[in-house]
Amino acid sequence: MSKDATIRRLVRRETHSSRAVPSIVTATLVAAVSLWLALESVLWLLKDQPLLASPAQMFRWLIELPANTTQAGMVAAGAGLGTLALVLFGVAFGRGRRQRRSIAGGRAAVVVDHEVIAAAVSRKVRRATGLAPGQVTTTVGGRTVRVQVRPTSGEPLVAADIQETVDGELAAYAMDRPLRSSVHILNEGAVGQ
Template identity: 35%
Template sequence: MSTVSTTPERPSTDARRASSQSPAPAVPASFAGVYRRIARRETHSPRSLLAIVLAVLLIVSLAWVGTEIVIALLGAPALLVAPRDMFASLANIADAPSGIVATAGVLAAIVGVLLVVAAVSPGRRARHRLASNRTVVVADNEVIASALARHASIAGNVDPDNASVSVSHRQAVVHLTPTSGIPVDRGVVAEVVSAQLDSYELRPTVSPRVRIADDGRIGA
C-alpha cells in the first residue's frame, strides 16, 4: 500500500526570493479616485479658522454699531463714536485729503484681494504624500525633516545635534554646524539629501538646500 503525503512542499529559495522581489500590485482604477480624495483631505486643510475669525470680527462690529445706536437713542454719551458723527464722516469722506482717501482705498483693495485669494486657494497642512502603488501614504514634514537630518549628519560627519532640517511645501533646508577643524563637503551632503528625497518620491516634489555654518563648534 502506497502512502501519499498531504504536506505541501516548501518553495525553493529562488522562488521565495523572486516572490519577495515581485512588484506590488497597482491600485485598481476603481480606487484611484477614492485614494486621490483621501490624499487631498490629509494634505489640505479647510479655511474654517479664517471664516470663524472674520465672522467674529463682523459680529463684534455690528454689535458695537448697534450698541452705539441704542446709547444715542437713550441720550447717553457714546462709547467710542456717536452714530451721527460716524455717518457724517462717511458722507464727507470725499472732502478729505486725497492722500488719505487713496491710502485707505489701496489698503481696502489689498485686504479684499487677500481675502479672495484665501477663499479660493486651498489651505495646506505640513504634510507630503509619498509614492505608493498599494495605498495612500502621508508623512508629516517633521518626520521627513528628521530622516533627512540623520542622513545629512552622517554625510557631513557632524554630530546629530548639529544638524537640523526644515521642510516646507517645496523646499528642504539643511543647516549643519561643523566640528571645529573638520570641514564639511557641501556637495556630498547635497547629493545625499537629494538622493533621499528622490527615494521618498514626495508629492509635491521638494528641492534641497544645504547651509553650512561659518563657525564650527568645539567638542561637537
C-alpha cells in the same frame, strides 16, 4: 469610484486646508444681514415699528454719511472694508496647502508632515557625516529643502557629498511633488563635538 481616485481624494483632503469654516461664517453673516433687511422691509411695508431702522431711515443715513463723518473716518472705514475683502479673497483663492506631503505608499495613502521629512533628512546627514544632533538643521518649505550643517572644528566637510546624501534621501521617499534641496555649510565649527 476606483481605489486610485479614493486615495487621491484622501491625500488631497489631508494636504489641503478646508475652507468650510470661513465659508460657513461668511454665509451665516450674509444670511443674517439679509434676513434682517428683509424683516425691516416687511415691517416698513406693513407700516409697523422697525426693529432697528426702517429702509427709509437707513437710506437717509447712507446719503448723509459723508457729510456727518470726518474724512479720516471714511478713509479708515474704506481701508477696513478693503482689508476684509482682501482677506476673504485670499482665503477663497489661496493655495490652502498644509505643511504636509504625500509619499509613495503602495496600497495606502501616506501623508507626512514637513517636520518629519526634515527630521529624517537631518538624521541621514548626521549619520553620513558623523555629526552630533545639534549640528544639522533642516527646514522644509513649499518647494525646497534647506540643510544647514555646522561642522566639527578641524574636520572639513564636502558639500557635494552632503548634497548627494540629501538628494538620495529625498528620492527614496518618492514624493508626489519633488523638492529642490540646498546644503549650506557654516564657516564656524562646533568645538568638542
